[in-house]
Amino acid sequence: MAKTELAVAELIWNIIARKTGNVGKVDFFPQKPAFPFGDGFGKQEEEEQPLERAVPESQGVSSAHLAAFLKELALHENVDIHQVMVVRNGRVICECGFEPYQPGLWHASYSMCKSITGMAVGMLIQEGRLRLQDKVIDLFGSRKNLFNIFRLKDITVEHLLTMTSCVSFNETGIVSGNDWVRGYLESGLVGIAGKNFEYNSMNSYMLSAIITEITGETLMEYLRPRLWEPMGIRRIFWETCPKGITKGGWGLFLCPEDAAKLGMLYLQHGNWKGKQLVPQDWVEASCKRHTDTPSVMSNYGYGYQMWMGGREGSFNYNGMLGQDVLAYPDLNMVVVTNAGSKELFQNCVLLGIVKKYFEEGFEPPAVLPEDLRGQIMLQHVIEELEGRRTGLPVIEKGGWEKRKAVYVRSTLRQNRIRFLNGRIYEMNERQVGLMPLLMQVFHNNFTDGIRKIGFMASGNRLFIHLYEGEERISLEIGFVKAVAANVSFHGEIYRIGTKGEFSTDEDGRMVLKIDFAFLEEACRRKVKLYFNEDSLEAHWDETPGKEVIMEGLDSFTDLGGKMGFLMNTIKESGGIDVFHLLVERTVQPVCTGMEIKPEDKAAGEIRPCI
Structure with missing residues (x-):
């Protein structure tokens, strides 16, 4: 098992060291196709x-x-x-x-x-x-x-x-x-x-x-x-x-x-x-x-x-x-x-x-009397949870003052979208990918690293462009509900729902929080983007992430062989806290980027839309 333990240790170290590309010893080949929606989706075919x-x-x-x-x-x-x-x-x-x-x-x-x-x-x-x-x-x-x-x-x-x-x-x-x-x-x-x-x-x-x-x-x-x-x-x-x-x-x-x-x-x-x-x-x-x-x-x-x-x-x-x-x-x-x-x-x-x-005391009869009110309530709950009841009435509850607040928020968002339109940031650290780390390991599909982050507006819509390796991932950010799109990662197709929210931090900086939900997976990628005058600070995270990965790493201390010996030695020497800190920084990295000025932009990469 020495070879296996060494390979595991090497992969963990490569991930912590933020190496990109195929960091493991297993050959990668694209497998996962896009979900086959077809004409029958939502109304299944008889077959x-x-x-x-x-x-x-x-x-x-x-x-x-x-x-x-x-x-x-x-x-x-x-x-x-x-x-x-x-x-x-x-x-x-x-x-x-x-x-x-x-x-x-x-x-x-x-x-x-x-x-x-x-x-x-x-x-x-x-x-x-x-x-x-x-x-x-x-x-x-x-x-x-x-x-x-x-x-x-x-x-x-x-x-x-x-x-x-x-x-x-x-x-x-x-x-x-x-x-x-x-x-x-x-x-x-x-x-x-x-x-x-x-x-x-x-x-x-x-x-x-x-x-x-x-x-x-x-x-x-x-x-x-x-x-x-x-x-x-x-x-x-x-x-x-x-x-x-x-x-x-x-x-x-x-x-x-x-x-x-x-x-x-x-x-x-x-x-x-x-x-x-x-x-x-x-x-x-x-x-x-x-x-x-x-x-x-x-x-x-x-x-x-x-x-x-x-x-x-x-x-x-x-x-x-x-x-x-x-x-x-x-x-x-x-x-x-x-x-x-x-x-x-x-x-x-x-x-x-x-x-x-x-399970606990649940003993339903064969049939119950019809309950129209209960059925309507259940349908309303489902529609709300599915995001089908998000439309605002002409005047929200709270009257004109509530409507005014909604209008102010909408105007502020439009101003921020205009501010971001056409901006591109060159990232100083290029080891972070859009795909969550847990998914990268599961699918043996490791990131080439995001080298640039850009934005483009189209009316009141905002798109984020992530330049990952040689590919450009373009996603619309939904602000009322997530916008779904298919994305290719080295030829494998994953469906992502993207939703964002603007806010301001305690220093008055504009913050854009984005949730990238991988709709076919357990994982989400999250990022908080902090904007300075000509720079960007990206705080990445994923869920489920740190807790699950830490639990997996802690399990190595229960192993025999060289891997278990190594992890136990680190733990007993007090180094396990340092190791966990390194892993935490890998799962929740912070990256910085500088805005590329108009004269430095490559022609045709991102053109502002008015």
Whole structure:
């Protein structure tokens, strides 16, 4: 593992040193496409098998109950909820995209997709091509050697499914090179296989690799005729490793409604519209507790690539930072969430709120009397949270004085937009990118650094231009609500919602605060731009960011080997505070820039619009 530990340490140091470009040892190749809106988006085509919509009371759930649920999610600052869908008896009774997150847009699932990988394993076992007790090392016969035969001789497919393989090659190890199967098979153990729960996304990756080894197909290809097509799941994308193997444990972008259908599939014992897609006995085995889990992660245990839930018989396809499919068999209900919370596992604020509304004493009847007032209230709450009720009346509440204040703010904003029109700033520090650091690491897509920041006005609209590497990223800044646009990062397309706000600091400087929400991800990039007479100061941040990254770095002190020794040595010598400070400055950098005078501007880069 020395090579792996060295690669991890080198990547961390390169990031702290603010190196740009491909700072890791893994080859980058663009993968992620733009979300396929198509003509059917918002009004799904029949082939996509959209779920029926129903009034909540017709399915025994109060509209007021759902409205309170949505409002509590929206008000809690640690949740940063993006999308929610509630399904009962196969009907959608509540769906909401929290502005700027568009309802129905696919979202990074992170570890939620592990449960789908588990479904594929069950199918392969049903086909007689794989067994739970098959030894992992035997499935990769061409990679056997004297060392891994001895070390990994007891590890079975079931150990991968239950996260009890105890193989030390984990998520951090993938930065060490392109061959992740080799890294896994050449790794040591951190416990006794089958005895110790050690959550490791590489177990899921290896399940995907096993499917490819046996079938000659990627996991995505294998599932297409067996799961995606029968269920009408068409707007979907799953990343691969450099060797072309579907990642299995992360990297899936999935729409909330399709996630809900996959939850329903297991409530229906693997049956979808009369066709048995996943063997019923596999569904039952997967949803059964096979191993205990640390209380910091969950109190309910782990099955086959999924977590057990708090309500009797419930289970959860769980991904970090708030990506969840919670299934309640006794209620015939599925709750889907996408978010950008700061927490990694089940014991978190977001699921605490879900538990409050759908687990603790929640016993809905089959049907409730119609409640027109409650339904109108729920619709108003959804419209407000989605940003569809932002239009101001001719005279706001408060009369003419309120209207006057709105007019003054609008005039001040227009003056500031005119001030920025055509200005370009040359940045002194060029190591910061628009993509959040967490995303750069996840997608192996590292920034080339922003070298210039410019502005252009068009009437009352303001555009920011970020010159990152050789590309120019142009985004309109919304001031009432975010403006969405697709942006290319080295050929990968991400959708960003941009919203800004002008203010003034204690020194009287004009400040422009901008929130760049990556609408398909958990992450946001934030910046506060402070303007002096001829200079700019940019204070960058990201959420979730510092807390999650620090938690990941602190986990290295629990490792063995050279990496764990190094981190423990730093900690024991008192240097860990300095190290954390360096990381904090990396996640929250401050950059300065000088205005390029008109005579120095390159012709045609930015022309002021009148």
